[in-house]
Amino acid sequence: MSQFVDIGALEDIPVQGARLVRTAQGCVAVFRTADDRVFALDDRCPHKGGPLSEGIVHGTSVTCPLHNWVFDMNTGAAQGADEGQVGTYPARVEGGRVLLDASALPRRSAA
Numbered sequence: 001m002s003q004f005v006d007i008g009a010l011e012d013i014p015v016q017g018a019r020l021v022r023t024a025q026g027c028v029a030v031f032r033t034a035d036d037r038v039f040a041l042d043d044r045c046p047h048k049g050g051p052l053s054e055g056i057v058h059g060t061s062v063t064c065p066l067h068n069w070v071f072d073m074n075t076g077a078a079q080g081a082d083e084g085q086v087g088t089y090p091a092r093v094e095g096g097r098v099l100l101d102a103s104a105l106p107r108r109s110a111a
Contacts, residue, residue, distance in 0.1 A: 002090065003103040010036060010093050016057040025105040028089060029053035030098060031062060031073055038098055039073035040091040046084035 013019045013032040020043060021028045027043040029052045039060070043053050050066030060073045070079045076088040090101035 002101050004090075004092070004099040005102045006097050007100050008098055010038070010096050010098055013038070013098065018053040018055070018057065018062075020051075020053040021100065023102070023105055027053075028100065028105065029055075029062075030091060030100065031057050033057060033060060033073075036093065038091045038093055040089040040100055041071065041073060041076055042087040044086070045069055045071075046078075046086060047082070052086065 007021050007030065013030060015032055016034050018029045018031045021030055028040050029043040031039045041052055043051055045052055045064040045066065047069050048066050050064040052062055052064055054065045055062040061070050061079065062073055063070050069082045071086055072079055076086040078084040089104045092099050
């Protein structure tokens, strides 16, 4: 069963930017697209551990700031010649608030 929690106002996330959400289960990067859609992904790039929350958002993709790997925010899959995957989590906007499905987060301790 989904358990959506309010993590803040949509306006708190820059357009084509991200905010880092620290949870007991780990860090999640919550992204806002140019058309105000939100996506939530693991914050750690599988290539060299780069912080995706500091990456560049373009369309529904994010580029890792370390070595330019590009991930589809819909699926978490690396694009192009790169191979890898990051976890994705249900997120939505209701009444100008960003909601994240806390029940879908991995069960691990925070670093």
